[in-house]
Amino acid sequence: MPQITIDIDENLFQEARRLLGTSSVEETVDAALRKVLSTDARQQEVAVLAEMDGLELANREVMAKAWRSCGGGTKRRQERDIETARRLWREYRKRKTRED
DSSP: OOOOOOOOOHHHHHHHHHHHTOOSHHHHHHHHHHHHHHHHHHHHHHHHHHHTTTOOTTOHHHHHHHOOOOSSOOHHHHHHHHHHHHHHHHHHHHHHHHHO
8 A cells, every 4th residue: 555645633633533443543544534435335325215216115005015913013003103114214304404
């Protein structure tokens, strides 16, 4: 790997080191780069789920078949659970929109 010389804000570096729990410069930079890539991948996954492209989560017939009874799950309970999941998902998207 090539060696690169850069100027780094000491305060930012120390804060990143503390948050990442790293001890060396190389370890801190590597961990920070991995964190950026991981965050981006997670955001892409959330965007795909938010679009629900190719998913049939809004299709009641499909979702009703997806639930398995645990010895007492009624259709009414399943429908309530589906509605709760949808409500939570809408609230999550609203929060994310406000944060962005």
